[in-house]
Amino acid sequence: MPELPEVEVTRQGITPHLIDQQVTGLTVRNPSLRWPVPDIAQQIVGQTIRNVRRRAKYLLIDTDAGTTIVHLGMSGSLRILPKTAAIEKHDHIDLEMASGKILRFNDPRRFGAWLWCELPEEAHPLLSKLGPEPLLAAFNLDYLSQALKGKKKAIKLCLMDNHIVVGVGNIYANEALFAAGIHPQAEAGKVDTERLTILVAEVKQILANAIKQGGTTLKDFTNAEGKPGYFAQKLHVYGRGGETCTQCGNLLSEIKLGQRTTVFCGLCQTR
Structure with missing residues (x-):
């Protein structure tokens, strides 16, 4: 998608x-x-x-x-x-x-x-209840901390919830959590401020880099000129279940979370 x-x-x-x-x-x-x-x-x-x-x-x-x-x-x-x-x-x-x-x-x-x-x-009913844009200033540590307060749901599911923040789909949620060292199944309300600070920064950086690269190469996606995106070559975890972690060499784990494929490193993502 x-x-x-x-x-x-x-x-x-x-x-x-x-x-x-x-x-x-x-x-x-x-x-x-x-x-x-x-x-x-x-x-x-x-x-x-x-x-x-x-x-x-x-x-x-x-x-x-x-x-x-x-x-x-x-x-x-x-x-x-x-x-x-x-x-x-x-x-x-x-x-x-x-x-x-x-x-x-x-x-x-x-x-x-x-x-x-x-x-x-x-x-419009499709747009009226959307959360902030991740690349804008409204998506920040204070906002995310408040939005996740008391939530027991997995942090990855919250990151993909358009009522909390829009547009952080499965690919980029996997990548941002890896970059922030956060386990995708971690209880959202218990992720500490230090990690949330990193997570906000990584979401912004990873999405901005993906846009700059032209989008991720997916089977069905071509841009307005018919050229594929080129961000896929920079993915660290998504689509790499069972392969070695680019950071520590450990084998990456792959599970289903919210019916979506989730890949993570059990050694690098411990919080």
Whole structure:
């Protein structure tokens, strides 16, 4: 599943092609995504795209009439293509622009979303209860300490809870906990301040590095130019269960936690 860095890389890739462009058409070939795609052609055609933003893993395409909310789901991708580009399997939606280019949404598994919001996005039910962005100042030691206070749930599950902090998916939760020396099953409310300080810093650094590298290479992910990400070569634990720890040489353990694969080093992650 594309995680926050992949979504941010996609946003950065498509934005220069969309800003200040007038929408000249909207083609929906298959409206049956995670939620039915609404009929918004009348609202969006003729509008000018003012901004392209990201909130958690949602992309927000702003016009004066409203905002298109896009989620890539498990296998979705957005590509900037010429209007004459051949239609391929799973090409569900085209947003056409006056430049002659299109924003094409492809989603083989159809778990993605393409929705419309005329309210401030903070009022939309998908966005209203989200936690802070991990790369912004609101995600800090004081905030995280308070958010985890008294919680008996595993720290990794809390780190992946979008009500606590958005966008720290499975890959980056594994990596951040390793870097901070925290066992993924540690009771969240009992992780000490020293480790939480490191964890906050590592979440920010690891996500920022992933964005800089172009996103993690996943089977279904390509960025707006069709190139894969390059962060996978820097992963220390995710996907490496049974291999040796890059820090101490111990064999990495792999378990299921919250139905997600969790990899850690039993010697380096003891708190």
